Amino acid sequence: MKIAIVTPYDSANCGAYLQAYANKCFLEKNNHNVCFVQWRNRKQRKKEYFSKPNTIKELIRYVQRYPFLCTRYKCMTKALEEFNVQKNISNIDCIIVGSDEIWNIKVSQFQNPIFYGGVDQKCCIAYAPSAGQAEPKDYEDFPWVRKCLETMTYAGVRDENTKNIVENLAAKQVKIVCDPTMLLPINEFNFPHERKIKDKYMIVYSYSVPKEHQVYLKRYARKNNLKLVSICLYQPWCDLNINCHPLEFSSYIQFSECVYTTTFHGTIFTLLNHKNCAIYSPSKKLKDLLKWTHKEEAMLSLVATYDEFESLVSKQHSYELFETIIAKKRKESQEIYREALKSCGV
Template structure:
C-alpha cells in the first residue's frame, strides 16, 4: 500500500526529524511503501513573528548571536542550521524537490503540531492541506496530531472553526496526542478521537543501529536542550551555578544558550546518544522531554505559561507517562528537583502498551 506522511519533516529541528523518521519506520515495519508529502504554508492568521522569507532567517541568525555564549559555539549553531537539509533530509528520503498531493492509498497527517493553525510561524500558517484538503489520497487519517496552542475558542475568534470542522469530518479516522486536541476535535466534530503517543516514544530508537552506543567526550556534562535564547539570563545563571556545583560542563543541542560551554552539532541519531550519556538534562521542549524519558535520564522539564508557552503539551505528556513530578515551574527549584530519584517502571509499561496500540491503529488502515 502506498502511504504518504504529511508532517513537519522539513522543519529544521531534531524533534521534527525524529518524529517523522519514527513514524516512517513504524509504517515501513508494517509493510507500507512510504513517502513524505509536502504542504503549501498558508497565510498566518495572526501577525507573522519576525517577518517572512529571508528577513525571518536573518532575524533568527541575529537572535542566535545575542547573549554571552562563546562566539565559536554560536557559529557552530549557525553552521548546523545552514547544513541541516543537505545532511539530514536524505535519511527521510526527501530532496529539495517538493512532493505535493501525490496519488497514495493512505495519507497519514501527523505527528507534531500539524493542526496548530492559529500561530505566527510563516513556515506553517493556515494551510488547508494540513487538514487533508486538495489531497489525492484514497483515505485520510491522522496520527498523534496536535493543535498545539490552538483551541476551539481561538478557531472561533479567527473565524475558521466551521472550515476546520468541515475538513476534519472528512477524515476516515482521527488520532491526536494530547487532551487539548481531544477536546478541540470533539467540539468541532462531535466525536472523540483516538489518542496515541508521539512516534519518538513509539518507535524503538534505542534498538536502531544508527544510534551510537558511545560518544567521544572527555568531560562530564549536563544537557541543556531548548530553542536558542529561550532560557533567560537569570535562568542560565542558575543552571550555571548547578553545573559548577556538580563539576559539569553545559552542552547545548538544538539551540545555543547564554550559559553554553559547547554547542553540539551532530546527526539526529547521535543526539539520542548525547542524551544517554548526560549526567542530567534541563529542557523546556516536548521532544527534549521525550528523549530524556526514552534514555532514562535524570531530567526536569521547565513549564512556561507566558508567551508562546509550552504548558499544554508538556503537562499533558508528563501526566500521561506518570512523570508529573518532573515539571519545573521555576529554576529556583533546580537543585532539589534533580536530586529526586525518577522511577521509570510505570512509564516503561505505559510506553510498551502504547506501542502495541499504535501498531494496531496503523495496521488496521493498512489492511483496508
C-alpha cells in the same frame, strides 16, 4: 502499500525531524513504502533558519548566532537524505497527516489545508497531530478546517487539548495515542550509540531558558564539575553549543549526567533514556505528556528555589512504572494505527 506522510519533516528542530523519522520507521516495519509530501520549497525552508532581524537587538543576536545557524542548516539538510520526498503524490494509496503541531492554527505555516487532509486522496488518516496551544475559538476564521476534520479518518491525536478541539469542531470521538517517537522501543531505531564528549556534561535543550534557571544551571554545573552543553539550539551562556545529526540527538542525552529541557521531544528522549532531569514548560502538550506517563515529579517550577532545582536534577528517578505505562500505550497506539490503515484498505 504506498503511503505519503504530511508533516514538517524539514523543520529546523530535531523533534520535528525525529517524529517524522519514527513514523516512517514504524510504517516500513509494517511493510509499507513511505514517502514525505513536499509542502514548501528550499527558499521557504531556508527562511526558517535565517529570518530577517527587525530590531538592533535582534540583529546583534542574529550576528552572534549566524555561524551556528549555518552549520545547523547544513547538518539538517544532510539529514533529509534519509527521506524520500515527493511533490507528485498521484500514485499514493494513503495520506498520513501528523505528527507534531500541524493543527496549531495560530502558526501561519500550519494554516495550510494540506496539513488537515486538504488533498485529493481517497484515504487520509490523522496520526498523533497536535494543536499545541490553540483553542477552539482560534479556528473561527478558518471554516474549512471543520470540514476537513469531519471527513478525516482518525488513528488518534497526541494530547488532551487536541482531542477536545477535534471533538468540539468535528463532533467525533478520538483517542489519544503516543507520539511516533514512542511507537517503537528506542533500541529499534537506528540511532548511533557513541559518546562524543569526553568530559562529564549536562544537556540543555530549550528554545528559551528563564533567567532564573540559567543561574541555577551554571551554579549546579560548577558545583558538580559539569560542562553545560546545548544541542541543536544556541545558548550563548552554555560551555558548548553543538550541532549534531538529529539521529545522534538521543545519544547525546544517553551519555549525559542529567538533562534540563523545556520541549516536548526533549522530554520524550530524556525519559526514554532514563535520565536525571528537570523539565520546565508551561505548554499544555508537555504537561499532558508528563501526566499520562506519571512523570510529573520531573517538573520544575518557574519560582523554584536553587535547593529545589538541585534536589530535582540530582534525584535518581525510578523508570519502572514509566516503562510499564509506555509499553501499554505503545501497544494500544500500534493497534489503533494498524486498524485505521486497515479501514482505509492499506
